[in-house]
Amino acid sequence: MAKFDDPGFPDETGELGVELRLVLGIAARKVLEGVDDAAFLEWARDAIPNLAPTMLVDVPPQELDREAFWIGVSIWNAAPSPANHYQPSPVPKPGRNDACPCGSGMKYKRCCQRLRPVPDFPALVFWPVIAEVCPKTEVDRMIADPGFPVDGIGLMAECFFENGDYLQVIRMLEPPLTGGAERIRTEHAHWIDMLCDAYDEQYRTPRKKLALLDKMTKHRLKFVQGEAWQRLCSIRIDEDDFGGAHEAFAAAMRAQPDNPLLSILELTLLGSLGEIDQARRRARFWLQKWEGHEDELPELIATLRRAVSDPMSALQLSIARATGDDRIERLERWLSASLERSAIGWGTEACGKLDVHGDDSEKPTWTDREAVTLMPPPALGAALQAWREAAEIGKPFATSLDPMDYDNPWDDADEDAWLTALELHPEAIDHLDILDDLVLLLREHPLAGSVYGIDDMIPPLLLRARRIVEASPIGEDRILPWGFLENRPGLRLLTQLVLYYQDNGALSEAVELIQWLLELNPEDNQGLRAMLINHYLRAGNYADALELAQRYTRDFLVDVTYGRVLALFALGRRDEADTALGKAVDRSPLVAQYLGRARVVRPEFHDAGISVGGPDEAWLYRDEMRDTWNDTKGAMPWLKQTARNRERL
Numbered sequence: 001m002a003k004f005d006d007p008g009f010p011d012e013t014g015e016l017g018v019e020l021r022l023v024l025g026i027a028a029r030k031v032l033e034g035v036d037d038a039a040f041l042e043w044a045r046d047a048i049p050n051l052a053p054t055m056l057v058d059v060p061p062q063e064l065d066r067e068a069f070w071i072g073v074s075i076w077n078a079a080p081s082p083a084n085h086y087q088p089s090p091v092p093k094p095g096r097n098d099a100c101p102c103g104s105g106m107k108y109k110r111c112c113q114r115l116r117p118v119p120d121f122p123a124l125v126f127w128p129v130i131a132e133v134c135p136k137t138e139v140d141r142m143i144a145d146p147g148f149p150v151d152g153i154g155l156m157a158e159c160f161f162e163n164g165d166y167l168q169v170i171r172m173l174e175p176p177l178t179g180g181a182e183r184i185r186t187e188h189a190h191w192i193d194m195l196c197d198a199y200d201e202q203y204r205t206p207r208k209k210l211a212l213l214d215k216m217t218k219h220r221l222k223f224v225q226g227e228a229w230q231r232l233c234s235i236r237i238d239e240d241d242f243g244g245a246h247e248a249f250a251a252a253m254r255a256q257p258d259n260p261l262l263s264i265l266e267l268t269l270l271g272s273l274g275e276i277d278q279a280r281r282r283a284r285f286w287l288q289k290w291e292g293h294e295d296e297l298p299e300l301i302a303t304l305r306r307a308v309s310d311p312m313s314a315l316q317l318s319i320a321r322a323t324g325d326d327r328i329e330r331l332e333r334w335l336s337a338s339l340e341r342s343a344i345g346w347g348t349e350a351c352g353k354l355d356v357h358g359d360d361s362e363k364p365t366w367t368d369r370e371a372v373t374l375m376p377p378p379a380l381g382a383a384l385q386a387w388r389e390a391a392e393i394g395k396p397f398a399t400s401l402d403p404m405d406y407d408n409p410w411d412d413a414d415e416d417a418w419l420t421a422l423e424l425h426p427e428a429i430d431h432l433d434i435l436d437d438l439v440l441l442l443r444e445h446p447l448a449g450s451v452y453g454i455d456d457m458i459p460p461l462l463l464r465a466r467r468i469v470e471a472s473p474i475g476e477d478r479i480l481p482w483g484f485l486e487n488r489p490g491l492r493l494l495t496q497l498v499l500y501y502q503d504n505g506a507l508s509e510a511v512e513l514i515q516w517l518l519e520l521n522p523e524d525n526q527g528l529r530a531m532l533i534n535h536y537l538r539a540g541n542y543a544d545a546l547e548l549a550q551r552y553t554r555d556f557l558v559d560v561t562y563g564r565v566l567a568l569f570a571l572g573r574r575d576e577a578d579t580a581l582g583k584a585v586d587r588s589p590l591v592a593q594y595l596g597r598a599r600v601v602r603p604e605f606h607d608a609g610i611s612v613g614g615p616d617e618a619w620l621y622r623d624e625m626r627d628t629w630n631d632t633k634g635a636m637p638w639l640k641q642t643a644r645n646r647e648r649l
C-alpha cells in the first residue's frame with residue numbers, strides 16, 4: 001500500500017510519487033467542481049487501479065476495486081469541499097453491522113473491515129495540488145470565502161512563491177497582513193517574511209515594500225506589528241540609519257516584548273554601531289531572561305551564551321544557523337584543531353636560472369640565483385586529492401586577488417563536501433594550495449567584510465602560509481619566481497598578508513615582509529615595490545628608497561620612477577634628480593601635473609585595472625604621495641618649476 005503518511009509526500013520521487021500527484025490532481029479538480037461523495041467514490045473505484053498501479057502493486061486482484069474505493073474515501077475525507085467553505089466533509093464511518101459502503105451488499109464487518117486499513121490523508125497535501133491545478137481566478141474566488149481554511153492560504157502561497165509567481169503571493173498574503181481578514185495567528189508569522197521576499201522579487205525598488213511594512217505596523221494584531229518593526233529595524237541597520245533602527249527596535253519591543261528573537265536583533269544593532277561591550281552586557285541580560293527555556297530555544301540560548309564573550313561571531317553563527325548552515329562553525333572547529341599542528345615546510349625543485357633579456361651589464365643580480373618551485377611533501381597528497389575532488393574554486397586570473405567566476409559554494413548550505421574533505425584531512429592546513437583556496441572561499445562568504453567576524457579566520461591562514469614558506473629550504477641563493485604556477489598560491493598568500501599588515505597599521509611588519517617577498521620573487525609581479533618605496537619615503541628613509549629604485553631601473557610603476565626622483569632630491573643629489581625627473585616627466589607627464597595641483601577631480605576608474613600613463617594612475621599616485629612630496633623640503637617648488645620648464649621646451 002502507498003505510504004500516504006510519509007512526511008515527504010506528495011514530493012515523493014519515483015513512480016509512486018508521480019501516481020499520487022496524478023490521482024490527487026484529478027481528485028482535486030473533481031472535488032472543486034462540486035461532485036458529491038458517491039460520484040467521487042465511484043470514480044475512485046474505477047480509475048485509481050489504472051491511474052496508480054504501483055500504489056496497488058501488492059493488492060490481490062479480487063480486492064483491487066475495494067482497495068481503490070477506500071483510497072478514494074481517504075482522499076475525499078481530506079479534500080476541501082466547496083460546499084463546506086473548503087473544509088473537508090468526511091463521509092461517516094460505517095458501523096460493524098452496517099451495509100458495507102463499498103456496495104458489495106455484505107455487512108461491513110464481513111467485507112472491507114477485513115482489508116488492511118488505508119491511512120488517513122493529511123489535509124495539507126491538497127493545497128499545493130490545488131495551487132497547481134486551479135486557474136488563479138478560481139484560487140482568488142476560493143480564498144475570498146470567509147470560511148476558507150487559513151492554513152491553506154499560506155501553503156498555496158508557498159507553492160506560488162516556489163514557482164516564481166510573486167504577484168500571486170502578494171495578492172494572497174497582503175490582505176490578511178494589512179488589515180482585512182482577522183483569522184491569522186502567530187503561527188502564520190512566517191507569512192510576513194514570504195510577503196516581504198515576494199516584494200523584493202517583484203519590485204526593483206524597496207519603496208512599495210516600505211509602504212507595506214508601514215501598513216503592517218498599524219495592523220490590529222500585535223505580532224504583525226512587531227514582525228514588521230523588526231524588519232524595518234533590519235532594513236535601517238543595513239542603510240546605516242541607526243537612529244531609525246533604534247526607533248523601530250523600541251516599537252518592536254513594545255509590540256512583542258516576549259519575542260525571543262528581539263535579543264538577536266538588539267545585538268545586531270549594537271554590533272553594527274560597534275558597541276561591543278554594550279552588546280556583551282545585553283547578551284547577559286537576554287541570557288538571564290531566556291535561560292529557563294532551553295528546551296524550546298536551544299539555538300537561541302547557545303547563541304546568547306557565545307555572545308556574552310564574543311557577540312559578533314555569535315551573531316554570524318546565528319545567521320548561518322537560521323539558514324541551516326553550520327559550515328562556518330565546522331570550519332572554525334577544523335581551523336583551531338589543525339592549527340595546533342606544527343607547520344611543515346615544503347620541498348623545492350630546481351628549475352635552472354631564469355633567462356632575462358638584455359645585455360649582461362643590465363641584468364639584475366638575482367639572475368645568478370637558482371629558480372625553484374615549491375613542492376608539497378608527499379604526505380599531503382591525499383589531502384589535496386580529496387580537496388580537489390570536493391571543492392571547485394575559481395583561482396584568480398594573473399596577479400589579481402579575486403577569484404574568477406564560479407558558483408559560490410556558500411549559496412547552497414548543503415554543499416559541504418569541501419568541508420568534509422578538510423575534516424578528514426587535518427593536515428590540509430599545511431597545503432598552500434588549499435590555504436589559498438580557503439582564503440578565497442572566505443572572501444566569497446556573503447557576510448565577508450561585514451562586522452560578523454568571518455574575516456577573522458583569514459589572518460591565521462595567511463600566517464600559516466608564512467610559517468610553511470619560512471620552513472622551506474629556499475635560502476639566499478634561490479628564488480621562487482611567480483612565473484611558475486606552483487609558486488603562485490604561496491606568493492599570493494604572502495601578498496595578502498602584506499595587505500593585512502598594512503590595513504591594520506602594522507607597517508614595520510608589512511615593510512619587512514615585502515623585503516622578503518622581493519627576495520623570493522625579485523620580479524615582483526604584484527607590484528609590492530611600489531608600496532615599499534612609498535613606505536621608505538614616508539619614513540624619510542631615502543637611501544633604502546633609492547637602492548630599491550636602482551634595482552628596478554626600467555620600471556613602469558610611477559611610484560618607483562617618481563620615488564627615485566624624490567629620493568635623489570632629498571639626498572641632495574640635484575643633478576641626478578634633475579635628470580631622473582626629466583625622464584619621469586617624459587614618461588608620465590600627468591603625474592607631475594597632478595602632483596603640483598592643489599585640487600584634482602577624481603577621474604573615472606576602469607574594472608580592467610589602472611591605465612599606464614592615464615589620469616587614474618596619476619590621481620592615485622598624487623593621492624598616495626602628495627603629502628610626502630610637500631613634506632620634503634623644497635621638493636614641490638622644484639618639481640613644479642622643472643615641469644613648467646619642460647613644457648616650454
Ligand SMILES: [Zn+2]
Nearest residue numbers: 100102111112
Ligand atoms: Zn466492502
